[in-house]
Amino acid sequence: MSTTAPTLLRIDTSIRGTDSVSRRLTDLAVRTWLRTHPTGRVVVHDLAENPPPHFAGPSELAEEYATELRDADDLVLGMPLYNWGPPSMLKAWFDHVIASPLARDPQTMAPMLTLGTAVLVVARGGAYGDDTPRAGWDHATDWAQKSFTAVGLDLTVVPVEMTLAPGAPYLAEFEHLYHRDLARAQEELEQVWTRAALAGV
Numbered sequence: 001m002s003t004t005a006p007t008l009l010r011i012d013t014s015i016r017g018t019d020s021v022s023r024r025l026t027d028l029a030v031r032t033w034l035r036t037h038p039t040g041r042v043v044v045h046d047l048a049e050n051p052p053p054h055f056a057g058p059s060e061l062a063e064e065y066a067t068e069l070r071d072a073d074d075l076v077l078g079m080p081l082y083n084w085g086p087p088s089m090l091k092a093w094f095d096h097v098i099a100s101p102l103a104r105d106p107q108t109m110a111p112m113l114t115l116g117t118a119v120l121v122v123a124r125g126g127a128y129g130d131d132t133p134r135a136g137w138d139h140a141t142d143w144a145q146k147s148f149t150a151v152g153l154d155l156t157v158v159p160v161e162m163t164l165a166p167g168a169p170y171l172a173e174f175e176h177l178y179h180r181d182l183a184r185a186q187e188e189l190e191q192v193w194t195r196a197a198l199a200g201v
């Protein structure tokens with residue numbers, strides 16, 4: 001039996017500090033994780049505070065980031081939608097990760113990472129459902145799900161839409177959608193780690 005304390009890797013990417021919806025939810029995810037892993041260790045990686053450089057070829061950073069992921073038991077990642085894509089610091093971070101042989105076998109391209117549970121919190125200012133004018137414009141969530149699969153990680157997506165509504169009079173009629181999503185996300189994050197534990201993963 002391993003004597004190493006279980007580790008949660010928390011990655012934040014929002015530039016909005018304490019106003020951030022995704023950070024509020026990654027905070028909650030950490031609290032609920034610690035409830036089920038009282039002896040656990042939380043490693044925090046803030047990509048807004050410490051943005052990685054653009055990828056320019058294999059480097060020590062690639063190994064550092066991939067090692068952090070390899071050594072984690074669980075992951076929670078906060079991702080705002082920025083101009084219909086992921087924050088550029090998250091894209092740069094991922095470009096480093098996937099270049100490492102710890103993340104993907106360079107010969108076979110086989111995914112090399114295995115984690116217990118990997119949660120992606122997505123905060124979107126607007127709405128992107130099938131019946132909205134911007135349906136299909138959220139390229140960040142799809143990108144994240146597919147890209148993380150390529151390194152072996154199956155993301156559980158916890159979305160919140162209409163985060164801009166509470167501060168924007170022109171979106172007032174949609175504010176209830178934000179509160180509905182926020183409540184759903186909080187509920188999901190209360191149980192996401194327990195459900196994984198019960199399923200034995």
Ligand SMILES: Cc1cc2nc3c(=O)[nH]c(=O)nc-3n(C[C@H](O)[C@H](O)[C@H](O)COP(=O)(O)O)c2cc1C
Nearest residue numbers: 014016020021022080081082083084123125126163
């Ligand atoms: C640079 C920037 C670009 C944004 N682009 C979009 C966008 O394309 N679509 C959208 O719905 N919201 C957009 N927003 C709003 C954010 O997605 C929204 O504020 C979200 O809550 C940010 O996550 P956070 O609350 O964790 O900071 C943008 C915000 C910023 C700062």
